[in-house]
Amino acid sequence: MSKTVLPDHMTDLLSPVAVKDPYMYFGKYREISPVVWNPQWKGWIFTSNATVREGLAGDTMTSDRITRFEDQLTSRAGGDQNADIIYRTMVQWIVYATPPRHTHLRLLLSKPFSPRAVKNQKAVVETIIAELLDELEQKIKNKPGPVDLLREYAAQVPARVISRLMGIPDQDAAKLGHWSEELTLLILGAMGAEDRHSRAKEAFIELENYVRKMVAARRKNPGTDLVSDWVAARDSNVGLTEEELISSCILVIFGGHETTMNLIANSLLAVHQHPAARQALIEGSVDSAMAVEEFLRFCGPTRSILRDVAKDHEVAGQTLRAGERALFVLAAANQDPGAFEDPGTLKLDRSPNRHIAFGTGIHQCLGAPLARLEAQVAIPEFVRRFPGYRVLTEDPEWQPLLMTRGLKALPTEVL
Ligand code: HEM
Numbered sequence: 001m002s003k004t005v006l007p008d009h010m011t012d013l014l015s016p017v018a019v020k021d022p023y024m025y026f027g028k029y030r031e032i033s034p035v036v037w038n039p040q041w042k043g044w045i046f047t048s049n050a051t052v053r054e055g056l057a058g059d060t061m062t063s064d065r066i067t068r069f070e071d072q073l074t075s076r077a078g079g080d081q082n083a084d085i086i087y088r089t090m091v092q093w094i095v096y097a098t099p100p101r102h103t104h105l106r107l108l109l110s111k112p113f114s115p116r117a118v119k120n121q122k123a124v125v126e127t128i129i130a131e132l133l134d135e136l137e138q139k140i141k142n143k144p145g146p147v148d149l150l151r152e153y154a155a156q157v158p159a160r161v162i163s164r165l166m167g168i169p170d171q172d173a174a175k176l177g178h179w180s181e182e183l184t185l186l187i188l189g190a191m192g193a194e195d196r197h198s199r200a201k202e203a204f205i206e207l208e209n210y211v212r213k214m215v216a217a218r219r220k221n222p223g224t225d226l227v228s229d230w231v232a233a234r235d236s237n238v239g240l241t242e243e244e245l246i247s248s249c250i251l252v253i254f255g256g257h258e259t260t261m262n263l264i265a266n267s268l269l270a271v272h273q274h275p276a277a278r279q280a281l282i283e284g285s286v287d288s289a290m291a292v293e294e295f296l297r298f299c300g301p302t303r304s305i306l307r308d309v310a311k312d313h314e315v316a317g318q319t320l321r322a323g324e325r326a327l328f329v330l331a332a333a334n335q336d337p338g339a340f341e342d343p344g345t346l347k348l349d350r351s352p353n354r355h356i357a358f359g360t361g362i363h364q365c366l367g368a369p370l371a372r373l374e375a376q377v378a379i380p381e382f383v384r385r386f387p388g389y390r391v392l393t394e395d396p397e398w399q400p401l402l403m404t405r406g407l408k409a410l411p412t413e414v415l
Contacts, residue, residue: 001319002314002317002318002319003037003318003319004032004033004035004036004037004317004318005036005037005039006029006032006036006037006038006039006045008039008040010028010029011038011039011040011041012040013038013040013041013327013402014400014401014402019398019399019400020398022303022329022331022332022405023331023332023335023343023344026045026047026329026331026332027047027332027335029045029047029329029332030047030048030332030336033316033317033318034046034047034048034050034051034316035048035051035315035316035317035318035320036318037318038327041327042325043324043325043326044309044318044320044324044325044326044327045326045327045329046326046327046328046329046333047329047332047336048316048332048333048336048338048339049333049334049336049338049339049340049356050336050338050339051315051316052328052329052330052332052333052356053333053356053360054315055307055315055326055328056305056307056328056356056359056360056361056363057360057361058361059311060310060315060320061307061308061309061310061326062098062307062308062309062310063095063096063097063098063102063307063363064096064097064098064308065096065306065308065325066087066090066091066093066096067091068308085201085204085205085208086200086201086204088243089204089208089246089247089250090247092241092243092244092246092247092248093247093248093251094106094109094248094251094363094366095251095255095363099362102362102363103362105240105244105248106362106366108230108233108240108244109230109233109240109248109366110366111229111233112165112226112229112230113366113367113369113370114369115369118369118370118373121165121373122373122377124161124164124165125161125374125377126377128157128160128161128164129157129374129377129378129381130381131160132153132156132157132160133381133382133385136152136153136414137385139152140414146392146411146412146413146414147411147412147414148409148410148411149265149268149389149391149410149411149412149414150261150265150407150408150409150410151409153264153378153382154261154262154264154265154268154378154410155177155257155261156173156177157260157261157374157378158256158257158259158260158261159173159174159176159177159180159257159261161260161370161374162176162252162253162256162257163176165225165226165370166214166225166226166227166249166252166253167214167218167223167225167226167227167228168214172210175206175210176207176257177257177261178203179203179204179206179207179210179253179254180253180254180257180258181257181258182199182200182202182203183200183203183204183207183254184254184258184401184404185199185200204250207250207253207254208246208250211246211249211250211253212246214227214249215231215245215246215249218231219231219235226252227249230245230248230249231245233245252367255367256367256370256371258301258404258406259301259302259371260301260371260374260375261301261406262301262404262405262406262407263295263296263299263300263301263371263375264374264375264378264379264382265406265407265410266295266299266300266301266405266406266407267292267295267299267375267379268382268383268389268391268410268412269299269391269396269407269410270295270298270299270346271379271383272389272390272391272412273391274346277291277346277348278383278387280348281348281379281380281383281384282383282384282387284380284384286348286349287349288376288377288379288380289372289376290348290350290351290353291348291349291376291379291380292372292375292376292379293350293353293355294346294347294348294350294353295375295379296334296355296357296358296375297334297335297340297350297355297357298335298346299405300330300331300334300355300357300405301357301404301405301406302330302331302357302358302359302403302404302405303329303330303331303401303403303404303405304327304328304329304330304331304402304403305327305328305330305359305403306325306326306327306328306403307326307328308323308324308325308326309321309322309323309324309325309326310322327402330356330357330359331405333356334355334356334357339354340353358371386414387415388415389412389413389414389415390412390413390415391410391411392411392412392413393411396408396409396410397409
């Protein structure tokens with residue numbers, strides 16, 4: 001039996017240096033061992049491209065990391081009935097499901113996210129982004145001064161796109177964004193936020209009420225939107241339960257918001273820091289699809305994902321036991337020198353670029369074609385509209401989140 005254990009001074013996953021530069025921080029883990037035990041976090045940390053891929057794609061790990069929290073997340077813990085709502089919803093999420101339930105759900109939910117469906121959504125996305133850029137330009141004309149690009153632009157893109165695809169009025173898009181941000185506190189591991197449970201619970205209750213009303217309205221009056229599609233899947237008796245339908249709507253609102261917002265904001269910061277990339281985007285001399293793949297690799301929004309060990313096994317000379325937990329650091333896998341040439345350099349025309357910013361294996365992101373489309377329009381169009389934009393800090397603050405690589409704000413002079 002073998003276990004390589006990190007030294008004490010390297011165990012704080014949210015230390016200032018780990019939050020500021022996870023690539024360098026987890027690179028040091030990789031140098032010790034690509035799979036290593038963190039005694040403070042009490043779990044295995046995977047940091048090489050090969051071990052992350054293998055662990056996510058194989059059958060040694062399980063995604064069901066929710067049922068064991070049943071006691072903690074339900075009224076059994078402290079008699080709080082409302083706590084149940086979080087567990088009841090999350091336990092239905094495809095992202096925690098295991099086969100065969102996962103296979104069944106994926107089939108039922110995937111229609112609106114197929115590459116073909118997304119191709120048809122291109123015009124909608126282009127219109128929304130043109131509208132958002134017009135609104136931003138007008139806002140700056142009316143009130144000159146710095147803006148927070150994270151909230152004023154990056155967050156607006158997914159909120160408005162998913163709202164329109166779900167048939168939700170634009171004026172409610174901001175509410176969806178707010179609820180998503182509150183849920184992030186709980187789900188994506190904000191270790192420091194003391195009030196995270198109560199805030200996330202409130203957001204959950206409001207969001208669930210909103211979604212239930214929306215589903216009822218679409219049932220009465222179906223449209224051509226994603227929710228009507230899923231209501232039809234539910235009502236045609238193919239096996240999507242009412243709870244799965246409601247929970248999946250919540251997952252899509254939440255899952256697509258933070259991630260896409262952070263991809264856009266992280267990329268606009270990277271462009272600010274790399275003048276050659278800015279020039280290439282302004283001139284249109286780089287393919288936007290290729291550029292987005294490189295942004296996903298270089299500064300993608302998913303820092304890491306969680307699994308539980310499903311069965312005893314050995315990997316990279318370590319002995320893992322069923323029931324232990326594991327953190328797969330996508331940020332490290334995507335900048336592993338064993339898999340990418342010059343991994344710390346932003347090369348917008350990088351080829352090949354086999355990053356795993358959307359995960360890999362059966363849970364690989366369902367919304368990836370939509371996220372790619374949004375980023376391929378939102379990033380180059382912003383740079384072309386405001387070619388001289390300037391981020392007002394050289395040392396921006398990052399969210400101290402275990403699973404997310406995202407900024408607290410992106411104060412910018414938009415020119
Ligand atoms: C840049 C944007 C995005 C990134 C980086 C991203 C990343 C990911 C990752 C890493 C996973 C795998 C999680 C795991 O294995 O535990 C995932 C799953 C998922 N994502 Fe995304 N995501 C993005 C946008 C979206 C969007 C826009 C949607 C929907 C509107 C979405 C819906 C989902 C769903 C439903 C799953 C679960 C799939 C399954 O379990 O089979 N994501 N995403």
